[in-house]
Amino acid sequence: GQGGSAGQGGTGDGGASSAAGTVTVFAAASLKTAFTDMAGKFEAANPGTDVTLSFAGSSDLVTQITQGAPADVFASADTRNMDKLTGEGLVGEPWNFATNTLTIVVPPGTPAGITGFRDLARSGVKVVACASQVPCGAATKAIEQETGTTLNPVSEESSVTDVLGKVTSGEADAGLVYVTDAKSAGAKVEEIPFPEAAKAVNTYPIAAVRNARNKPAADAFVRFVLSTEGQAALAAAGFGKP
Amino acid sequence: MTFRLEAAVVQRGFDVSLQVGPAETVAVMGPNGAGKSTLLNVIAGLLHPDSGTAELDGRTLFDLAAGRGTWTAPHRRGTAFLAQEPLLFPHLNVLDNVAFGPRSSGASKHAAKESALRWLADVEATDLQSRRPAELSGGQAQRVAVARALAADPGLLLLDEPMAALDIHAAPLLRRLLKRVLAGRRAIIITHDVLDALMLADRVVILENGRISEEGPTREVLQRPRSRFAAGLAGLNFLPGQITEHGLQAGGLSLYGQHHDLPGPLPTGQPGVAVFPPSAVSVFLSEAHGSPRNAFPVTITDLEPHGDQIRVRAGESGQLSADITPAAAADLVLAPGMRVYFVIKAGAVAISPS
Amino acid sequence: MTFRLEAAVVQRGFDVSLQVGPAETVAVMGPNGAGKSTLLNVIAGLLHPDSGTAELDGRTLFDLAAGRGTWTAPHRRGTAFLAQEPLLFPHLNVLDNVAFGPRSSGASKHAAKESALRWLADVEATDLQSRRPAELSGGQAQRVAVARALAADPGLLLLDEPMAALDIHAAPLLRRLLKRVLAGRRAIIITHDVLDALMLADRVVILENGRISEEGPTREVLQRPRSRFAAGLAGLNFLPGQITEHGLQAGGLSLYGQHHDLPGPLPTGQPGVAVFPPSAVSVFLSEAHGSPRNAFPVTITDLEPHGDQIRVRAGESGQLSADITPAAAADLVLAPGMRVYFVIKAGAVAISPS
């Protein structure tokens, strides 16, 4: 399991280290806005550092790190992918730094009249969700079981982005995405929060890679993410507290 | 019931007017680029002339006079084409190739095959019927192509040098077949061979620079050419000049000759031409007086093989030629630039008015 | 200091042994598929024979005797090739084409251009030096190709029908150039033209079915052919038989003729051949008695154009031929299958022992 929480790691001070040089951060695609924001702040707080970000699906990043990709830090969108790396001893102790919950997005004007999760099961409503093989799909499945509702999605995507794309293009009547995705999509979608989402909270862990080229900076970046400044940036992007 | 054409293709300087009677075969001859193939393509509808009209047995092939614009598509013209290459459809066997025309004009499969078999029998190629074109010799393929063209029952058969690509053994056989086939049929045949014109055609049309320069019954044109090209076709020396009492004055050259085929001598002082075969010209290294009355010095410009003879060309642009044996050429050690005497019997020189 | 070749290509039934002296030019003649091009390709190194040896001026070109296996690559042989097509490199101008050989053998850019200019001057093509091959006529291109081949300073020049693709005006000019160029040079030239063999070569080699069937000084082979092919080359009728007192008995045919070029008559009863030109043969529709002593009935098998004459073929497989004018052929209305008389003066029939 995960070795820590934000409370343990969060010192409230992201910059008090001798970190310098380049630090390469492999982060789940959904962290793009938050981590891009954070990278600038980290560089400002730690003069002489340079953050390089690589975004992709968590499992892609796991494969890449396994194959020797030059990552210093890995931030995953779920614990399962982080477990793969800890299992192989490729990363240090992981810390949970954020949570994310599902929400419903619909094209502006809610043409299908969706008001809650159960509406998604109505016939004639074109719902797009994630496939159960990926974290957002697992979360969807959990909520379905919890609520006793069975969805009949017209498509089961392998990434949240693809779900969001189908909704912003107006192709789907509704999609199940993370709160953070709904936020970044802005006015292109309308968000319809539903209480059942709390039944499936997705936890984001972060860890320094064991063979990091820049171990001090890697540790510093992990600490920065867990710091109040980092947490503020995550909250701004819509993430919940771990 | 005739074929009548008038057509111009401006870009190629082509402007021809031609009629062909119901069972007439016309040979079209002329230098490369004279417009011979253009003529056939215009008739077949493969090329769109800029102006003109054409009709075949009362049907209009095209009529491009100002204001009108009738155009019959190639497949509705009934003008089957036989080219230098047989162009048999490589994916069809011989029988299906010959049946292609009848099938295309709506005959049933059975009727088309019946018709194809008849035509194959007619060209003596029945035993080839199930072969693929790739399995035929050049001569066999062209024979089948003839059957295929005839099976389409064309009102006018167009032949573009049908024997040019055949070897020395296949050409005479096809010539014999065409002689039979063209006998009762309307056809236009492009050829470079005098023999073809003589054997196959009733009439010859000489095309030069896109226009008809001479025409008439084949033998007449070849025996009494009035143009340099026709004389060249007949393989004859051709000198234009002024008729004299005993022959012709051509520039500085005074030729003795026979006034041709006319009752009485020709009127002297009129323009005329002297025509004589290269085989009647002998080559001497020095001026030896003998029975022949024409002997004049010339400078050899070229030596070239001609059949199994050597053609010795002389005169300012090689316009005079003599045919001698290779052995004689070697014996005399002839070479371009040499000064020699051309000697011609007066009896071999025919003079006619031009 | 000679060229010596012995080579066999089993698959093509090719087996030839040949020597060429230092300044000798050998003409290779023979029917299509006889192995003429194979010969040149083996010498140039473009084709690997199965066995044999070859040396040029003391250097081994290849030696494929059992146990050994010497093979000199084409670019180290010094055997420049001149083909039917000029094959000038289209991306290089004329000067660079001619300089290609010197450059390839290591000359500096300057030296190669100097040498190229000399050779261009030699073939009278200096003014073409900065043109692209596409801007040349066929004759000009072949002229430049000659300069390019010579500039490579080959120990042996290989010419594969260098005039076959040229038109009737360009061929004589190139023949004249080759006559000059080949004079002091070792060369092998493939040709179908008797005139080429006579004008350019010292010796002729007849190749048939991959083997040499006859060879000797050019004029001798053509004047006194011993093989049907050589007779055909010389354009002569050829009848093998037995020598008689007055001529030759060939099957059922008794020919009067002249015993050839020997002191005294030939021994009767010996095998011999009768040779006479088609132009010496007249065609009559009926048996008319006259001065010529040879007259016999034949059946026409083919009519074909031959130069500006018509060649009338007769006899069982067309082995006898007569050349007559197109007008005569038309007058007599000759056609294959007709029975006619061939008439030949005894003086035109040469008899020699075989």
Next chain:
Amino acid sequence: MTARKAATYTGIPAWIYAVAAAGALLVVLPMVAMVAKVNWANFIPLVTSESSLTALGLSLRTSAASTVLCIVLGVPLALVLARGSFPGQRVLRSLVLLPLVLPPVVGGIALLYTFGRQGLLGRTLEVAGLQIAFSTTAVVLAQTFVALPFLVVSLEGALRIAGPKYEAVAATLGASPSTVLRRVTLPLVLPGLASGAVLSFARSLGEFGATLTFAGSLQGVTRTLPLEIYLQRETDADAAVALSLVLVAVAVAVVALAYRS
């Protein structure tokens, strides 16, 4: 020096073979590496799982359909490009080749903007009762979009080599243009058409990006084999490799077939 005879002289410098071998290795080694990674013990069960078989079946069906569509649309395009002569011909060829070089995801976005509910034709199609998005039709459209250039390029080349001579002769024998097309042109270029069709089939089989973006991913409806591979990677890399190998095997067979002659 006929072509047949000179053909025995290749004139390839020896070092060229060495470099060519290096080039071949760049393609061959990854295939070897993939085969080496296969978990052969689990291969059969992985490949024959229900989801794999469904995806393979869907891939084969949609690829066959898009190949047919490529032929129907591509033959006229190739004919017009090879035989026709009209203004804008060069621009048209350039446009037809575009999907060859366009990232498939971009192609998918463009298709969505065209056939999607709010796309260029969306409302027209909706009125006509046609819903393309999330259907197998969308998969076929996406595959056709990316595969069409392969058919057009192959066939146009074959048409240019065949030339228009046989067509002209057929016309003078009385065959209408449609008859000429059916009985002469198409049979003549059949080898080019076949290899173009096979390449189109192969490209359709491998299509991923445009399908994902435009058609979505639903088992049995739009989730083709490449999409299934992509999804399997999330949970089971072994299964993904095994399925990839199936795809590679089909692609090799199909390309070898195309260049058989």
Next chain:
Amino acid sequence: MTARKAATYTGIPAWIYAVAAAGALLVVLPMVAMVAKVNWANFIPLVTSESSLTALGLSLRTSAASTVLCIVLGVPLALVLARGSFPGQRVLRSLVLLPLVLPPVVGGIALLYTFGRQGLLGRTLEVAGLQIAFSTTAVVLAQTFVALPFLVVSLEGALRIAGPKYEAVAATLGASPSTVLRRVTLPLVLPGLASGAVLSFARSLGEFGATLTFAGSLQGVTRTLPLEIYLQRETDADAAVALSLVLVAVAVAVVALAYRS
């Protein structure tokens, strides 16, 4: 009936033009739809943002590099395929064409299994101090892998059309095989080589799947324009469309250039 003259007879049935137009629309409409969706007010700032320009620069640099690599490896391959004669020639051609029909993601996986740390050559390369995966080198390798067939196919066709006659003549004039290659063969097939190179460049420019899998997505290192587009979609579809349009424009220019002659 020479080719020049008969060329005026096209013999295309009229309905063929209608179907060809439908085929052309399938490709053209999506492009139109995409242009219609562009937010022109924001176009310039979106396209000229730092990350966009970095990605475009990286794309152009890596595509240029992989085009060079395609030429270096592809010319020998095309020569050997067109001129050589050896056992396994057909299999080799089939293999070289494989990346044409392989889903790029599968190609990326295969490359990773070859050059990755745990791959076939990984340990050997690591000992040699070379880390290929996730570097710009990996981007170039991935692009070369997918683009190589375009060069080989174009060039092999050109070589077959040119024939070996000029090479044979050059050899008899004393030119060694390497000289023949440099001074005769390559200049002769230059148009084919150029159009093959341009197609390779275009394909490299559009490469996405193999790059993402094999090289990752690091700004300035491996994040090429297609990867940037993919990433932009996460947050800003407008930006993605604008960038796609840049890519389409470059691709059209490049294809038009290739088929200029």
